[in-house]
Amino acid sequence: MTAELMRGAPVAAALTERAAARAAALEERGVRPTLAIVRVGERADDLSYERGALKRCERVGVDVRRVTLPADCGQGDLLAALGDVAAEASVHGILLFRPLPAGLDETSACAAIPPEKDVDCAGDASLLGVLAGRPRGFAPCTAEAAIQVLDHYGVELEGARACVVGRSLVIGRPVAALLTARNATVTLCHTRTRDLAAECRRADVLVVAAGRPGTVGADAVRAGQAVVDVGINWDEAASRLVGDVDADAVAPIVDKITPVPGGVGAVTTAVLATHVVESAERSVRAR
Template identity: 50%
Template sequence: MTGLPGSELSGRELAAQIRAATAARAAELTATGRPPRLAVVSATADEASASYVRSIANAAARVGIDCDVLHTSTANGVAAALAQLADDPEVHGVILQTPLPDGARLADLATVIPVEKDVDGASPLSLGRLAAGLPAFAPATAEAVLALLDHYEVELHGRHAVIVGRSVVVGKPAAHLLLDRHATVTICHSRTADLPAITRQADVLVVAAGRAALIGPDHVSPGTTVIDVGTNATPDGGLAGDVDPAVAAVAAALTPVPGGVGPVTTALLLRHVVEAAAVGG
């Protein structure tokens, strides 16, 4: 890590490194007759979601991964598509896109995805295995947090990591990954009393709340490394994190939004697909 106050921890260079290694591995797999293939099941007409799916498919194509997008509109349709993909030996990674049809629960549907194809760690079985220290794909976003901390050589052993957010896609899996690295972990959420008093104790602060500018300069101590997972749409069509950029004047280092966790997340998701294809081969 640079150690300069207010350093920007960009994810773009790391993402490019991961993509290059993934493309090389995808080419090897393709040359041996096992082209890596990803499938995305989508049951929404939501434009933001559709745009995300297009960006995943384009990113996959750029590293040599085939990507199919299956559209349906009902929970039964989702379950049937997932069951078919589970049995398809030519599909190595499966993503279930949200939002889901009314009344459908991600936790129920995602259990149909075999753990070895669950490249975004959506299944409760994957999260359980992660918690138990067994092999499983972590949600790519949670893994991106750790990948950024490692890339910038941020010490975790014995340090206090505070996570704001307890979702199954980010907060909880990030906690398990940080525990595995011997950090002392505190998880905060919307009922946490006196959030700033806790976040100010952090050596590493991971924020995944989905609330623009939730974390301001008063929440952070000098020396803290801040990873901002939040992505909040701004009125001008842009993207803002959960951390007020003014935090950079206090913290040791801060990931930008966009350009921090996001690109690393996408790159890791695709790396998981080639890892799944390699194991399956």
């Protein structure tokens, strides 16, 4: 028996429908949710994500303002651009593409984004809020997308044992915090964890974001588990995208698994658009 595939497209569609209804309600009150995308240079992955974000925002009813800077821009130019969109009341969310080109200070750039407009948790203040369970801003879009996938496919988190493989501030630790907030009992692991396979097998819910293909194989899973593979890696030998989980070996064993591609990644832009709408709603309530 092969695991149920937790595909991202239905999750993204449901999130988009709900966010569009909320955006329409805001527009009736004269507020158009608006996202500012700040991009430095022309990295192919940034441009690809930008195209996806533009399409998703259009479906939801979120306006997008693109602020583009050359790859050789100075720190002052970047901070000025971020300061301009941060000061605009009509801008509800700011997305800064990272990593920045060499020579630019990413920490100070992220700190220039106000937490209430930090729709992808770029700044330390936003991250602290997520880890403390008192967010002023928003969780990282990919981390929240993993939770949205689990919810959509009916995976029970209350009281579940969860294992997160990966300790980055972008995915691993925020996912662990979000799972804890849902009353899961979370073990945070990484590629240097002793007997990683045994830790993974104990979990009911396994989220893998190690950034290394094949981190989790058949020896690390058991029947009944739900596995969320956040990894995106290029397999040169097979000429295809693969996750951090050996899906061919794991899928016949576990209960549910996200595909790569077509899993968590497909949900991130829907979460982004939802965050912008929520920020706009907060701005209306604060009037």
